[in-house]
Amino acid sequence: MNVDLIKKKITKKTKAIVPVHFTGYMTDMRKLMKISKKYNIPIIEDACQSILGSINKKKAGTWGITGAFSLHPLKNINVWSDGGIITTNNKNIFNKIKLLRNHGLKDRDHVHLLGYNSRLDTFQSVVGNWLLPSAKNIANQRIKNAKYYDKNLSKIDEIKIPIRPKNFKIVYHLYIVFAKKRDQLLKYCLKKGIEAKVHYPVPMYLQKALKHLKHKKGDFPVTDRHCKEIITFPCDQHLQKKQIDYIIKTVKEFYKKR
Amino acid sequence: MKIPYVNLKKQWSLERKKILNLIDKVALNNLWVGGEEVSKFEKNISRICNTKYAVALNSGTDALTFALYCLGVKKGDEVITTSNSFVASTSTIVHLGAVPIFVDVLENQLINHNKIESKITKKTKAIMVVHLGGRVAEMDHINKLSKKYNIPVIEDAAQSIGSKYKNKPTGSLGKIGCFSAHPLKNLNALGDSGYITTDDKNIYLAIKKLSNHGHKNRDTIEKFGYVSRMDTIQACVLNFRLKNLKSTIRKRRKNANLYRKFINQKNVLIPRDDPKVFNTYHTFVVQAENRDKLKKYLDKRKIFTSIHYPIPIHLQPAAKKLNIKFNDLKETELQSKKIITLPVNQFLSEKEIKYISKTINFFYE
Numbered sequence: 001m002n003v004d005l006i007k008k009k010i011t012k013k014t015k016a017i018v019p020v021h022f023t024g025y026m027t028d029m030r031k032l033m034k035i036s037k038k039y040n041i042p043i044i045e046d047a048c049q050s051i052l053g054s055i056n057k058k059k060a061g062t063w064g065i066t067g068a069f070s071l072h073p074l075k076n077i078n079v080w081s082d083g084g085i086i087t088t089n090n091k092n093i094f095n096k097i098k099l100l101r102n103h104g105l106k107d108r109d110h111v112h113l114l115g116y117n118s119r120l121d122t123f124q125s126v127v128g129n130w131l132l133p134s135a136k137n138i139a140n141q142r143i144k145n146a147k148y149y150d151k152n153l154s155k156i157d158e159i160k161i162p163i164r165p166k167n168f169k170i171v172y173h174l175y176i177v178f179a180k181k182r183d184q185l186l187k188y189c190l191k192k193g194i195e196a197k198v199h200y201p202v203p204m205y206l207q208k209a210l211k212h213l214k215h216k217k218g219d220f221p222v223t224d225r226h227c228k229e230i231i232t233f234p235c236d237q238h239l240q241k242k243q244i245d246y247i248i249k250t251v252k253e254f255y256k257k258r
Numbered sequence: 259m260k261i262p263y264v265n266l267k268k269q270w271s272l273e274r275k276k277i278l279n280l281i282d283k284v285a286l287n288n289l290w291v292g293g294e295e296v297s298k299f300e301k302n303i304s305r306i307c308n309t310k311y312a313v314a315l316n317s318g319t320d321a322l323t324f325a326l327y328c329l330g331v332k333k334g335d336e337v338i339t340t341s342n343s344f345v346a347s348t349s350t351i352v353h354l355g356a357v358p359i360f361v362d363v364l365e366n367q368l369i370n371h372n373k374i375e376s377k378i379t380k381k382t383k384a385i386m387v388v389h390l391g392g393r394v395a396e397m398d399h400i401n402k403l404s405k406k407y408n409i410p411v412i413e414d415a416a417q418s419i420g421s422k423y424k425n426k427p428t429g430s431l432g433k434i435g436c437f438s439a440h441p442l443k444n445l446n447a448l449g450d451s452g453y454i455t456t457d458d459k460n461i462y463l464a465i466k467k468l469s470n471h472g473h474k475n476r477d478t479i480e481k482f483g484y485v486s487r488m489d490t491i492q493a494c495v496l497n498f499r500l501k502n503l504k505s506t507i508r509k510r511r512k513n514a515n516l517y518r519k520f521i522n523q524k525n526v527l528i529p530r531d532d533p534k535v536f537n538t539y540h541t542f543v544v545q546a547e548n549r550d551k552l553k554k555y556l557d558k559r560k561i562f563t564s565i566h567y568p569i570p571i572h573l574q575p576a577a578k579k580l581n582i583k584f585n586d587l588k589e590t591e592l593q594s595k596k597i598i599t600l601p602v603n604q605f606l607s608e609k610e611i612k613y614i615s616k617t618i619n620f621f622y623e
Binding site: 080082105114116 | 284285316319320344348349448449450472478480485491568575576
């Protein structure tokens with residue numbers, strides 16, 4: 001989220017700002033918190049892809065009024081099913097969400113507010129608890145992989161590495177770079193056995209589900225450009241160096257051939 | 259003798275090896291969400307419930323929410339239901355902005371079908387029938403009203419998988435059937451799970467999409483949805499446990515009959531079973547004088563019972579905000595003070611049921 005563009009979008013109706021800490025790279029919360037304070041608008045951090053990410057050592061999920069995390073099997077900390085977590089320092093919100101997730105039940109027989117069914121299975125909590133001690137190692141290994149990619153891919157003219165600002169700890173749930181001839185590169189990688197992906201090819205504002213908001217193609221030019229150029233390479237903690245080398249080699253090969 | 263109300267430990271001990279193997283298979287497949295096990299479960303359910311379609315979901319609560327949503331229930335609408343249920347059958351109505359209109363119940367705890375018609379207004383968008391405890395409501399009558407006023411029926415069948423009305427399974431008796439596979443249900447997963455059944459293709463497709471963020475495919479979203487997918491592991495466990503469903507029901511029905519034989523029904527009312535209905539006894543609820551004292555008496559003797567449910571939804575603190583006066587739910591309120599749920603699970607022995615019954619009889623002597 002380009003935080004510098006937020007102010008002109010704020011109206012009397014604005015109730016919250018939801019920055020997405022996409023890929024493990026946090027929105028600039030230093031700037032955003034100033035806006036939140038000035039306009040008295042709470043921040044909900046979508047930190048689904050950014051567990052253990054931080055800015056100036058202050059972690060994702062601790063800046064806003066609440067932080068939302070996902071434990072989906074593809075996340076850095078992953079359980080064996082859908083799952084999620086919220087974090088907050090606000091006791092009222094904490095108590096309310098505790099009630100909301102379990103039908104508003106204060107105890108078995110007393111319903112204090114009408115809630116939902118959104119409980120993390122015991123089973124999945126066991127899996128999560130087992131994984132948590134490895135969380136730092138998982139993040140560090142991904143960071144190591146990403147740095148290695150950065151160093152090597154930056155030598156290729158057709159690849160642009162996103163900005164890696166100082167003091168940001170990027171935990172690389174996704175390793176994304178901008179690539180010329182992205183679609184062809186993607187095809188080439190897939191053909192070579194590399195499971196590259198695009199997160200995500202169609203921006204939210206152009207989805208059919210948002211038709212009623214009447215956005216036009218081109219309303220968000222940077223978003224559009226990214227959609228055309230982004231490519232995601234495997235970056236998980238189980239990758240071996242030789243696999244990363246193979247990916248780098250394959251990308252080089254692709255551009256040499258053209 | 260110590261008798262637990264439910265016995266999940268026993269169930270696990272009988273299946274442990276097989277289920278651990280199945281989980282390992284899911285893990286080796288590297289697929290934790292969706293996949294073949296989930297579609298297989300959906301096929302199994304549509305076969306059992308005799309419907310064209312089934313969708314596996316995250317919970318019975320979500321099943322109710324999606325059912326109401328797909329029928330277009332929205333702010334200002336009314337939905338007819340009962341107040342002696344688990345809170346989800348009402349909260350789902352309220353969360354969509356609609357108003358729950360409670361109808362009193364019969365002696366057998368099910369909706370009093372004769373009192374429905376007078377509650378129907380122009381705003382009534384659905385009738386949500388709760389097949390409480392494994393019994394089935396008077397569906398012929400209710401479906402006649404549904405037809406007459408063109409109001410669809412949602413079956414809250416969370417507690418009644420396998421139950422039948424005139425030989426037709428629950429889930430096939432209304433427009434949409436909503437089920438739970440919570441660990442305490444007759445067909446139970448290892449965590450929260452649920453499913454819906456329907457013959458309506460549009461509703462089926464809509465709920466399929468709603469449950470998976472509205473994704474048409476990985477990259478295209480047609481309508482914003484939710485995440486309410488049945489875990490692959492849970493689908494796998496449920497497919498396995500489906501093989502035992504018939505025998506589970508048979509044993510529960512047998513246990514219920516034993517209670518009828520052994521309990522002195524002078525002080526304890528056991529509502530009779532409607533011959534049209536095949537009751538699967540998710541719960542065995544009796545109505546007892548001095549209920550609270552009886553419960554304590556049984557607790558002391560390590561016979562663990564439950565109450566489904568001691569406070570009707572319209573009397574819950576959460577219902578205050580609804581700002582509706584309910585003065586015609588006398589039977590619901592009366593029963594809430596008398597009902598007690600006796601253990602009826604498939605792992606009980608005849609000896610144990612005899613002991614429970616004897617202890618109850620002794621309490622009144």
